[in-house]
Amino acid sequence: MMFQYYPQVQHSFIYELNKDINFAAAHFIPAEAAGKCSRTHGHMYIVNVTIGGDELDETGILVDFKAIKQLVCDRYDHTLLNEHPEFRDCHPTTELLxxxxxxxxxxxxxxxxxxxxxxxxxxxxxPTSYVVYRPKRVT
Ligand SMILES: [Zn+2]
Incomplete structure (x- = not known):
């Protein structure tokens, strides 16, 4: 697994869980501005997910690490991102992924x-490019 700096997210939850996930996938960005990225190529994507909460479940966990991994890997590992319906009307850029x-x-x-x-x-x-996505909080 990688060793890298993770940008921190401010919150006041009691628990914070982080899950690292990696998967291999191909994509292309069919736009002139994308340059050579308009051609199909692959990445070893490295994802870090941060989850917060104030309560644990009946098992004593915030959320199952494995479930988070499966949500991402089962869908995207060894696939062409452009073929997924969620990228039918937009490009599978790092931001939109x-x-x-x-x-x-x-x-x-x-x-x-x-x-x-x-x-x-x-x-x-x-190794030199990543995106941070911080969804708006659900209250
Ligand atoms: Zn790419």
């Missing part, structure tokens, strides 16, 4: 009685 992952996690967490919240999603596309 981070947003999409954030929305998927938020939907998953909405079903939890202890109400954990997705606070931040970092998507690293290359």
């Amino acid at each position: 981070a947003q999409t992952i954030g929305l998927r996690i938020r939907q998953f967490l909405a079903g939890k009685q202890n109400r954990p919240q997705c606070l931040q999603v970092i998507v690293r596309e290359t």
